[in-house]
Amino acid sequence: MMKTFIIAEAGVNHNGDINLAKKLIEKAAWAGADAVKFQSFKAEKLVSKKAEKADYQKETTGKEENQLEMIKKLELDYKKHQELIDYCQAKEILFMSSAFDLERIELLNKLGMKIWKIPSGEITNLPYLKKIGSLNQRVVMSTGMANLSEIEAALDVLTKAGAEDITVLHCNTEYPTPMEDVNLNAMQTIKDAFKVPVGYSDHTLGIEVPVAAVAMGAKVIEKHFTLDNKMEGPDHRASLEPKELKSMIEAIRNIEKAMGSGIKKPSKSELKNKAVARKSIVAGEDIKAGEVFNKENLTIKRPGIGISPMRWEEILGKIAKKDFKKDELIKL
Structure with missing residues (x-):
């Protein structure tokens, strides 16, 4: 300005x-x-x-x-x-x-x-x-x-x-x-x-x-x-x-x-907050390899360094390729 x-x-x-x-x-x-x-x-x-x-x-x-x-x-x-x-x-x-x-x-x-x-x-x-x-x-x-x-x-x-x-x-x-x-x-x-x-x-x-x-x-x-x-x-x-x-x-x-510029994007000072404030898909309970991901065994929690909750419906129905402990970030 x-x-x-x-x-x-x-x-x-x-x-x-x-x-x-x-x-x-x-x-x-x-x-x-x-x-x-x-x-x-x-x-x-x-x-x-x-x-x-x-x-x-x-x-x-x-x-x-x-x-x-x-x-x-x-x-x-x-x-x-x-x-x-x-x-x-x-x-x-x-x-x-x-x-x-x-x-x-x-x-x-x-x-x-x-x-x-x-x-x-x-x-x-x-x-x-x-x-x-x-x-x-x-x-x-x-x-x-x-x-x-x-x-x-x-x-x-x-x-x-x-x-x-x-x-x-x-x-x-x-x-x-x-x-x-x-x-x-x-x-x-x-x-x-x-x-x-x-x-x-x-x-x-x-x-x-x-x-x-x-x-x-x-x-x-x-x-x-x-x-x-x-x-x-x-x-x-x-x-x-x-x-x-x-x-x-x-x-x-x-x-x-x-x-400011009027361009809507994350500012330099707030980029570091994305991982802290956003959420990821995590195990809602212990999950064994071979089990199907569903609404009961998955949940959404911070931090935001894993799979985005925007992919929630894509993840449901997929098969766990490994064991996951409760609160562990889900990986495909």
Whole structure:
């Protein structure tokens, strides 16, 4: 099975602090993630002054400030982007960031980003999709809140603009996502409908759903993480802490191994068990040479190193060519 590409979503969990962002990079690398992803935006270009917070944001950050005031504190400027890219290189983990406007796409392109993550909210943003498609680089697109026709329209824009390598992530944008709303089978629906590689961007609490997604064929997994989910900020509460992130990644790597080739045959490790667990035809009582083998004087017992019980009816009625003691393997 191909290795799942795992994105540790730091998002805005750095709270605007570059040192916190670096610690998140350290922990993502320590946990074994392939990439650590941030968010690139200019607050004034992302939301209007009248934009309200989402319900989960009101719960996690209070109702006093509006969405603009909240995210203004979470911006990363050009210098901070470069610093984080350099730090990722030092820690041998890929830097990624979701751009939220055309200028941020240009900034990230100038900084050399090679994998583009389209967040769910931008799937209906035509100029944005055209810009990313025109870069002709790898694209990973989340589809929270979208239906199949909206996904089809977005893929059409991306491919016509020049994108060729696109992975589509099933996603639910509620933080945290209730289990009954996950609808993991929709990932397979997307794969069947568009014949594209698929993955899953997870906002549930815990790690079992992304692990299950890998068993169902996810090629990319994205999961929010934080240093401490009791910290103040919009996304900490629905994020994994570093040890949980590491556990999730270890579980995914185990599932990759466990999926195997799909060929049904004895594995190397179990071949030695055949003789122990299977059975053979043995003497059910002492049998003299010349006696006829029958249901009364034969039985089936371990070990499985003699004549297979699958030949039971073939053996019945044959003549014993020698004496057999009780429990002795029958030989013809």
